[in-house]
Amino acid sequence: MKKIFKLQVEGRNRDRQLEASKHEVRKYVARQRRASLPEGVDYWDFACRFGLTQADAKEVHFATLIGHMDEAAQAGAPEFFVGILGINGIRKAKPEAFALSESPLA
Secondary structure: OEEEEEOOOOOOOHHHHHHHHHHHHHHHHHHHHHOOOOOOOOEEEEEEEEEOOOOOOEEEOHHHHHHHHHHHHHOOOOEEEEEEEEEEEOOOOOOHHHHHHOOOOO
16 A cells, blocks of 8 residues: 545545544555465564655554654644555564563463
């Protein structure tokens, strides 16, 4: 998904536009997570980019994407760019020393 979300649309409330853009991002992610996983893949991960323009977009972590959208709206930006790409996620085993120290029985 690559899209420029406009916050200033004539006849529409700016806050409603922001909420609609967040909803569209969440809906895309939910749809991607429902897709069947390829062989040998544990989960869907997401490579996200955010910026006021597509040329200025920088890599951000998926968990911070909505926060970046809120910050852009509070700063008065007329629009922002969001790019999300679903990628294969493979779980990594925790180091054995870390796993033992996290145990509630230890």
